[in-house]
Amino acid sequence: MNLTTPTISVIGTGYLGATHAACLAELGFRVVGVDRDRDKIARLAAGEAPFSEPGLDDLLRRHTASGRLRFTTAIRVAAEHADVHFLCVGTPQSAAGPEADLAGLWAAVRDLGRHLTRDCLVVGKSTVPVGTAAAMAAELGRIVPPRISANVAWNPEFLREGHGVQDTLHPDRLVFGVDSPSAELTLRLLYERPIAAGVPVHVTDLATAELAKSAANGFLATKVSFVNAMAEISERAGADVVALADILGDDPRIGRSFLDAGIGFGGGCLPKDIRALAARAAALGASSAPALLHAVDEANARARSRVADLALELCPGAGARVAVLGAAFKPRSDDVRDSPALDIARRVHRAGAEVRVYDPEASLNARAVAPELTYVASLETALRGAELVLHLTEWPEFAAMDPRWAARLVRWPVIIDGRNRIDSGRWAAAGWTVHSVGRPRRGAPARALVADPAG
Template identity: 55%
Template sequence: MSELQPYPALTPIVDNPRLTVIGTGYLGATHAICMAVLGYDVLGVDVDQKKIDDLSNGIVPFYEPGLPEKLREALDSGRLHFTTDFDHAAEFGDVHFVCVGTPQAPGSQAADLRFVESAFSELARRIDRKALIVGKSTVPIGTAARLTALVQQISPIGAELELAWNPEFLREGFAVEDTLHPDRLVFGVASEWAKRQLSAAFRPILAVDTPLVISDLATSELVKVAANSFLATKISFINAMAEVCESTGADVNLLASALALDDRIGGRFLKPGLGFGGGCLPKDIRAFAHRAEELGVGHAVAFLHEVDDINNRRRLRTVDLIREMAGGDLNGKRVAAFGAAFKPNSDDVRDAPALDVARMLYLEGAIVTVYDPEANENAHRVYPDLNFADSMVAAAIDADVVALLTEWQEFKDVDPDDLGRIVRHRRIVDGRHALDADAYVSNGWEYRALGRPAQAQTVGLTVDARDEVDAA
C-alpha cells in the first residue's frame, strides 16, 4: 500500500476508545454486542425505534445462534446501550463503525448507497472533535475516497475527521464466533493515526495474534467483494458440472469428492445443490460487475454474469425435478417444501433459493406447504399466498412430493420410514444433497437430486454439507 500519512506527535490515541455502531441490523447489532462483550463501552444507533427498544430489552430482532445470550451479557455489564440520537452518538464515540445495509438498487445491478451516505453525513455534521469513522458495509470500490471528501467537507473539524474501512466477513449462523475470533482483520487506512486508533478498537482480538492486513482504502473495499465473488464462482462451478452430469449420467457427488481430494482445489464450497442466496453473495457479485463496467474493466469480471445465471438455473432445474416426480404436471399436486431460509441456522429469506422454488411451484398450480424452523414468519411476509405449517409433520401430510430446500439438521435427522407413513407418495427431491439416499431408497422412496442420475441408488463419498452456503 502507499505510505501512510505520518502520526502527529500531539494527536491523541485513545487507549480504550468508546465505540458507536451506526445501524443495528444483522451486522451492526452483532458488532455492537460482541465489542461490548470484549470490554468496550458501546453505543448502538439506529433510526428504527423498534429495533432500539427490542435490543435495549434484550431481544435480538433476528435469528442468530448464541447472540441473545451475548446481548444479555453485554447489557448486564453496563457497557452496551442503544439510542436513536445522533447528537449523543457524535458526543459519545471515539471510533464510529458504520454498519448500514447496501441493498441492490431498484431497477439496477448497482449497490444502493443512500443509507451509507446518510449515516456518514448525519454523523459527520455533528462531530466536533478528533474522531475516526470506520465503514464496515460492503460498498463499490471508490466509495471510501468519495465519502472521505464528503465528511471532511461537512464536519466542523474538517480534515481532523478521518475515515477508515474495515470489511466484515460474517457467516450467518456463525456470526458471534466470526466477530470474536475472526480469521483475519483488514484495516483500510490513510494515516498512521487511523491505523493506531483502529488497532486500539480491536486490541483484544489482535492480542491473540489474529492476522491483520493493513491496506489502502480501495483495497479494503475490494477484499469483501473479491472474496464473495470467489466463493460464488466455486459454488456455481460445481453446479455447472451438475448440469453436465445430468446430461451424461455422471454423478456430481462423486465428481465433487474426487476434486476435493486435490489440495489445490479443496472441498469447501464445492457442494452441489440449489446454490447460494441471502443478502450478500447475489447482490454483491452483481454490484461488483456493475462497478467494474463503470470503471471500464467490465470484461475482467464478465464471468460473474454466468456465475449468477448458473445459480439461478439451479432453481429452475429443481422445479423441473419436482414436476417430473409429480408425473409431469404440478397442477393440484401437494408439495411439502422443507425450508425457506437461504441457509440453515438463519431466518434470512433474502434471495433465498428455497423460497424462490416454493413460489415457482405455486405459480404452476401446486399446493405448496412450507415449513422452516425459523424463517416461516419472514417467508410469509414475502409470499403470503403460500401455505405455511408449524411443523415438518404438518407440512408433509398427504404430500405427493417432498422437496428438501434448506438443509436444517431437523430435516436430515428425520427417519425416512416415519416420514413415509404420513405422505401420499414416497417421492423426495433432495435440493441440497443433504440426505442419506441409500436410507430413503431402501425405505421405498423415489429419490432425486441435482446432478445425479435418476437410476443411481447410492451416494458414494460426499462433500461436507456445511461448506456450500455463503456465510456473509
C-alpha cells in the same frame, strides 16, 4: 480521541451492526448502537435480537444489563460521545439496476458529520463499490465542523450468517484499510484480543480493503456456480457430482468448501454483491470481471430453475400437495432474502400445486415475503399427505429424520434433495424415489410411484 479505552458507536443495527456492537461490548468496550428503526432499537435495548443468530441474544442481554452496550435512535449521542464510529448501514441492490444503493450509507455519513464535536475515526464495514471510502473522506472533510478531524478507515466484515458471533470474536483474518498510522493503531487496539490469539492482519490502502469483501463473495459465488454447472453435466452423463466435488476438494489449490451442488446461493450478500461488483467493474472499464460475474449469476439462476422444473415434472397434476422443507436461504438463520428455497416454492405454487412450507426459524419472515404459500408449524404436518417432498434448506433435522417414519406420512414417497444432504441409499431402501442434484436417481422410477394407488 481517547486511545486508551475508546468509546465506540455502531451506526446501522441490522445483522452486521447488531452483531458487531454486541461483540465489541464482549471485547470490553463501551458501545452505542444507532438506528432509525425505533422498533428494532427497542428490541435490542431489551436484550433481544430482531433476527435469528445463535449466541447473539446472550451477548445482548448480558451487555445491555451491564450498561456497556446501549442503543439509540439519536445519532447526535454517538457523534458527541464516541471516538470510533463503525458504519454498518445496509447497501442493498438498487431498485433501478445492479448497482449498490448507497443512499442509506450517505445519509448516515452526512448526519454523523454534521453532529461531530470531537476528533474521531470513521470506519466503514458495509460492502461498497471501490472508491466509496475516498469519496466519504472528501464528504466528511466538507461537512465536519472546523477544527474537528474525522479520519476514514475501512474494515470489511466476513461474517457467515448463523456463525456471526463466532466469526466476529474469532475471525479468520482482519483487514485494515487505512491512510494513517493512527488509524491502524486504533484498529489494532480494538482487535487486540483476536490479534493476540494469532489472527492474521492485512494492512492495506482503502481501495484494496473495499475490494476485499466483494472479491471474496465473487470468488465464493463462482465456486458454487461452477459445481452446479458440473452437476448438470453429471446428471446428463450419469456421474455423481458429490464424488466429483470430493475429488476436486482434495486438491489444495481448490478446497472442498463451497463445492456443494444444489439450488444455488442466495441471501443478502452474494447475489447483490456480485452484481454490484460487475457494475462497478464495468464503470471502471474493466471488461473481464462483468462477463465472468454475469455468467456466475446466470448459472446460479439456472440451478434454481432446474430443480423447480424437475418438481413440476414430478407433480402428479394440478392441486398436487407438495411439502417444502426449508424457507431460509441457509440453516441457522431466519433470513429469506433472495432465498432459493422460497423462490422454488413460489414457482411450484404458481404452477398450481398446493405448497406447504416448514422451516424451524424462518416461517414468519417467509410469510411476509410470500403470503400466498401455506406455512405449517411442524415437519410432520408438512409431510402428511404430500405427493412430493422438496428438501431445500439443509436444516440438520431434515437430514436426520427417519425415512420410514416420513414414508408413513406422505401419500407418495418421492423426494427431491435440493441440497444433497440426505442419505439417498437409506431413503431408497425405505421405499423412496430420491432425486438429488447432479447424482443418479435412487429407488424406483418416480412415475411408477405417483400412479394412482386405487388404479
